[in-house]
Each structure stands twice: as structure tokens, then as C-alpha cells.
Amino acid sequence: MISKNQVKYIRQLEQKKYRKREGLFVAEGTKVVGDLLKHHQPKALYATDEWQAHTGISCTTVTEEELQRISFQQHPQQVMGLFPIPSQTAVISFSGTLVLALDGVQDPGNLGTIIRIADWFGIATIVCSEDTADAWNPKVIQATMGSIARVNIVYTNLLDTIDALPPDYPIYGTLLDGENIYTQPLSAEGLIIMGNEGNGISEAVRAKVNRRLLIPDFHQGETADSLNVAIATAITCSEFRRRQA
Amino acid sequence: MISKNQVKYIRQLEQKKYRKREGLFVAEGTKVVGDLLKHHQPKALYATDEWQAHTGISCTTVTEEELQRISFQQHPQQVMGLFPIPSQTAVISFSGTLVLALDGVQDPGNLGTIIRIADWFGIATIVCSEDTADAWNPKVIQATMGSIARVNIVYTNLLDTIDALPPDYPIYGTLLDGENIYTQPLSAEGLIIMGNEGNGISEAVRAKVNRRLLIPDFHQGETADSLNVAIATAITCSEFRRRQA
Numbered sequence: 243m244i245s246k247n248q249v250k251y252i253r254q255l256e257q258k259k260y261r262k263r264e265g266l267f268v269a270e271g272t273k274v275v276g277d278l279l280k281h282h283q284p285k286a287l288y289a290t291d292e293w294q295a296h297t298g299i300s301c302t303t304v305t306e307e308e309l310q311r312i313s314f315q316q317h318p319q320q321v322m323g324l325f326p327i328p329s330q331t332a333v334i335s336f337s338g339t340l341v342l343a344l345d346g347v348q349d350p351g352n353l354g355t356i357i358r359i360a361d362w363f364g365i366a367t368i369v370c371s372e373d374t375a376d377a378w379n380p381k382v383i384q385a386t387m388g389s390i391a392r393v394n395i396v397y398t399n400l401l402d403t404i405d406a407l408p409p410d411y412p413i414y415g416t417l418l419d420g421e422n423i424y425t426q427p428l429s430a431e432g433l434i435i436m437g438n439e440g441n442g443i444s445e446a447v448r449a450k451v452n453r454r455l456l457i458p459d460f461h462q463g464e465t466a467d468s469l470n471v472a473i474a475t476a477i478t479c480s481e482f483r484r485r486q487a
Numbered sequence: 488m489i490s491k492n493q494v495k496y497i498r499q500l501e502q503k504k505y506r507k508r509e510g511l512f513v514a515e516g517t518k519v520v521g522d523l524l525k526h527h528q529p530k531a532l533y534a535t536d537e538w539q540a541h542t543g544i545s546c547t548t549v550t551e552e553e554l555q556r557i558s559f560q561q562h563p564q565q566v567m568g569l570f571p572i573p574s575q576t577a578v579i580s581f582s583g584t585l586v587l588a589l590d591g592v593q594d595p596g597n598l599g600t601i602i603r604i605a606d607w608f609g610i611a612t613i614v615c616s617e618d619t620a621d622a623w624n625p626k627v628i629q630a631t632m633g634s635i636a637r638v639n640i641v642y643t644n645l646l647d648t649i650d651a652l653p654p655d656y657p658i659y660g661t662l663l664d665g666e667n668i669y670t671q672p673l674s675a676e677g678l679i680i681m682g683n684e685g686n687g688i689s690e691a692v693r694a695k696v697n698r699r700l701l702i703p704d705f706h707q708g709e710t711a712d713s714l715n716v717a718i719a720t721a722i723t724c725s726e727f728r729r730r731q732a
Contacts, residue, residue: 355715355718358714359718361706362706362714363705364704424729425732458732459609460607460608460609461607469603469604469607469721470600472718473603473717473718476718476721477725480725480726481725483703484726487670
């Protein structure tokens, strides 16, 4: 059973200002909620009898109709959880590891896909500029397919973050005038910066890149088009990991 | 000026059966239409005065309001074209080249992104199973960002297509029990099969794969999740092209 006030409370969490105020985000479906429950303690959990019987987890029981009323999905799937947004003050470990940085990625689908890619390639932390889309937007959470449970997302001032790194720390960016990623040395430690869908890496951040990379195209004769930022992230992470395999 | 009947005619082209009957697809926006016009003759072209003045191309003039009425986009961009769906009987060249095959890809966004990836990596032809999403769906066309102009898409029976190839022709597929793609030999000629979002490559087609590949994950300790099919396509094509670079 779920009250009108609860419905209103949950639906407000679609908006960033309410998520921020409450410190909570919404996750839905057996896969995403299931992955989150392995690592995160929910603030509230609403599920059908079927889900509770199947998982052995007891929580607030909702009917399919009630789930439809609180859900942000067209086809809600048995369970919704409210989870605390992880602390944004954690110390990020840059030493001996690869960290992904997003400079103004705007599309929630792209952001969700990038979080999924980071998870696949064992990149534990994504540092996001303050103008990057909000990772706790329900659209992003669902697009991560559960990877949000395993990747740390930290919003920060990218310039300050970079300035706090050791002076010779590798800062990678894919740029039109970069060097062929397939033949450049790629280290096991470094920050890999991916930029905005339309404008790429911002000018100020670009000036901090000390290892300029290029994903070469294989067009024959015609002007090259761009790659989607999630696709470019996948190719870049794949190439870094290949070197260490 | 555009008549009520024209509006109705164009809007019907959102549906596959009308596209098939008329042999036409809809493309919108300066980038997508601009790329198509370099290679394809439009059946009809509707554009604002501004677009016509900018490009020097004369066509049916529409106001912003008229464009809004015929458009499939939330924010129409100056121009819409109706283009003939390319012939599906063309002979596909398999010799000495890489060809992409899609076996039941369902999501229009994924299909559009895959066409864009093929274009980037210089793969001229994509062979689609008959249950793959329709490439001339307006959502796919827009997601290709103009790459639809440069990549041949052919719908066919994949099994028949594979059976008609020379017996030792390389048929690649990414499978859970495949061999590490980063260390396997990859040829400059071959068919690369990508499967359905949920089920992967269908059983009958899987049986035809003679080079089984795996994109290894770099998770530490936890069950690996899947990669989105467009992401897997990007990583696979990147790795094939790297070997030939």
C-alpha cells in the first residue's frame, strides 16, 4: 500500500533539485535494483509480492497499478528502490589507475552508456565536470543497466582536480589534432577526458591535456564525421585495456 | 506552400508499410539532408527560404510552421527530403573487404549508431536479417547523422547469404565462449556478425560462425555485464581496423 504523499514524494525525485535536497535517487527493475542491493543500502524499497517471494527480500508491497503510479518507466518491472546518492567528498584514487573524466556530456543516454563502459573495462571512478548531466537522473540510472552500483561518480571542478595532480600525471584527451591512439604509448595510470557532444573538450580543460590522442577514421576520400561520445569512450577504453591485457 | 494531402502523405512515411509501398524514406535537417544530397537524388525537398538561400538549392518553400506539421522531429531544422529507398537487389561485394551483418538488432537508436560506426571505419555494406529494425525508419535515419548516405544497407536472409559465400570465408561473431579479440588474428576480409540486444546472435546463424571472438571484460571479481550492441560493434570494428592501420 502506498499513499498519495508517497507517490508525490517519489515522483518529485525526477527533478535534480529534489534529489539533491533529499540526497536520494530512484532505481527501477530487477536488474538495476538487484545490482544496487549488493553494494548499497536502500532508503526505501517498493516491490510486488512476486519479487519479494523470488528474492526473499521483504519490503513495502505494491501492486502493479501502484508501481505504475510511482514509476518513471513505461513498463515498470516489479521493483523500485530509493537509494542515497553517494558522498561527493570521497578521496579519489588516481595513483596507478585509469580514471575517466567527462567534460560537459549532456545526454542522459550517453552518460548511462559511458558508466556501463567504465564498469566493463574496470574503471572504478568517473570524474564529471559540474555541467555534465546528472548521473542520478532516472534516465541515466536505467541506461547504466546496473553499472551505477559499481562505478563511483564524483562531480567536481575538473580544472581544480587536474591542477591537484602530480605535474607529470598523464592527462589524455581525444582531439582532432591528436596522435593515432593505436600506435601511441598508453599508460596504466592516467586521466582520460571525454568532451561534450557538440563541442568536445572545453578550451580550458583542453589546455591541460598532455597526451593528445586521435581515433583515426577509415573513410575513403570523404570528410570524416564525428563519433558519438559514448562510442569514442568505448574505443578509447578498449585500446587502453588491450595494452594491459 | 504545402497541401493537407501532402502533409498526410509525408506523415504516413513514418510507417514501414507506406515506406515500402512508396519506396521512399524521410530525412531531416541540414546535416542529414546535406549528406544525402551529395549522393542521392531526392524525390521531393521541402525547405525554408533561409536554407535555399544558404545552399543555393531551389525546392518547395515551407514556413517554419509548415515544416513543424510535416516533421517527425521535435525541433525541425530547415529542411526535409523524401529520398528513394536504395535497391535491395544490388550485388554485395564480399571479396577482400569487411562486411557487417546484423542479426535481429531491434532498437532504432542502436541501428543508427551502428551505421555511423560502419561509416567511420570505412565498412561500405551492412547486411541485415529480415527481423532487424528498418533502416529507413525516421528515427534510424536521424541517428545515423548523415552516414546513411554513405553506407549500403541490404536486407536479406542471413543464412542464405552466408551459405553463398566461399567455404573458407571468415565469419566472425562475438560470443561468450569466443577467443580474446585483442590477440586473435583478424583478417582484412570477412563478415562480422552482431546479434540482437537481448539474445545475441540467433542459434542458426551462430552455427555458421567460424571465427569466434570475445571482448574481454576487466571487472575485478564481479560477474560481467553485457555491452550494448552498438558499443560492442564499435570495439570490434576498431580492433579490425587497428590491425590494418
